[in-house]
Amino acid sequence: MDFPRTHGADTDSSVVEKHYAVIYAPGKRRARFAENCVQLMDSAMTAIDQADTEKNYYPAFIYGPSVSSEGFRLYYLIEWLAE
Numbered sequence: 001m002d003f004p005r006t007h008g009a010d011t012d013s014s015v016v017e018k019h020y021a022v023i024y025a026p027g028k029r030r031a032r033f034a035e036n037c038v039q040l041m042d043s044a045m046t047a048i049d050q051a052d053t054e055k056n057y058y059p060a061f062i063y064g065p066s067v068s069s070e071g072f073r074l075y076y077l078i079e080w081l082a083e
Helices: 044-050
Strands: 017-024 032-034 038-041 057-067 073-080
Touching: 017 044, 017 073, 038 044, 038 057, 044 057
Parallel strands: none
Antiparallel strands: 017 038, 017 057, 032 073, 057 073
């Protein structure tokens, strides 16, 4: 039996990548974040420089996105940067 192959970039793929980011996170209690709370950055230093903890924007190392069972694109916390 032949199975179809997928070629090219698939933005909804199940493969997730690690990223540096600035996350809007009041309280910093969660370990997963909706896509609209995440701003991807080029490096750890950029994330740290762009963070604004007084407004609840924190630098982080994350992986994702992953699509939840409800269809939301989520990012998962690996670690907070510059604690």
